[in-house]
Amino acid sequence: MTRRYRVAIVGAGIGAQHVAGFAALPELFDIAVICDRDQKRAADLAAKVPGRPPEIHGDYDAALLARGDIDIVDICLPPFLHFDAIRQGLEAGKHVVCEKPLVGSLAEVDRIAQIAAASGRVLMPVFQVRFGNGLAQAKHLIDSGAAGKIYLATVETHWSRGADYYAIPWRGTRAYELGGAFLGHGIHAHDILTTLVGPVASVSAATAIRVNPIETEDCGGAVLTMRDGSIALLSVTLGSAEQITRIRIACENVTITSGGELYMSSKSPWHFTPCPPKDEAWLARALEGAPQGHEGFAGQFAAFHAALESGAPPPVTVGEARQALELITAIYRSARTGQRVDLPIGPGDAGYDSLL
Secondary structure, three states: OOOOEEEEEEOOOOHHHHHHHHHOOOOOEEEEEEEOOOHHHHHHHHOOOOOOOOEEEOOOOHHHHOOOOOOEEEEOOOHHHHHHHHHHHHHOOOEEEEOOOOOOOHHHHHHHHHHHHHHOOOEEEOOHHHOOHHHHHHHHHHHOOOOOOEEEEEEEEEEEOOOOHHHOOOOOOOOOOOOOHHHHOOHHHHHHHHHHHOOEEEEEEEEEOOOOOOOOOOEEEEEEEEOOOOEEEEEEEOEEEEEEEEEEEEEOOEEEEOOOOOOOOOOOOOEEEEOOOOOHHHHHHHHOOOOOOOOHHHHHHHHHHHHHHHOOOOOOOHHHHHHHHHHHHHHHHHHHHOOOEEOOOOOOOOOOOOOO
């Protein structure tokens, strides 16, 4: 019989998106608790859960963590609260799911990885945009070798954020949001890049505050040399009238262009243009066997359930969250110093202890 895991969602803001993901898999998960200090917001979210409504809990505290009927705590809090919330959940014997960014520095990632290993529980960072059928086709082409050598990739995260977005007090602050557009907005598209192309070798970057009167960057660009020798160009802005998330990868045999939605750019349809003499018939054969399934949060949570049942690593690992934070650390360090930054970044390196 398939085990049904009971989940406490901590934070009813971003948590609303997680509710939809878990609710799409009622045979695998039971949303047992919505936890938020704003109990009206928690109750409003609980009312949207199909079937029996979950309980409302007013604080992420020892009483909640001591409950033996909770298997998973899902952290959907502001970034500056993540480290302690993850630690408390793991030390209470719960599996933990946590929104991005996982924590605020590479030092914290390495420490939380140690805590997770000692706990015997599973910690899964959230990168739901990685779970899309268009991205799965692109990954199939690259991993199978059909795409051939990768030449160049471009990633555009061109969104619009104004005063209404930053009316929430912790947003746009160094102390609480921990970073700006590269951390809070471009991180998913850049995770898609490394998912497809692989690790980054070096970074040269620039950032600026151009759109809003905030503490963290809302515009920036970076040139990446990837470990396979290809080049990637990243651009982010929160001042674009036309909002797009777009990834393009020029390869030896095919050019790959993302489609999907603004916030789920991994969804189908992606566009694949064969390079002559390759043709559409070749492309159809090359795409055969590409996996298709649940997308977004439901896709990640379904894969998480399978990993818990089999004992395999989760579909997104702490190491992969570290790779995302390492890229952002390098971007901020390069923008601050005006120099190229080589990866990896480890203890003793500038930026290891703090993103900013």
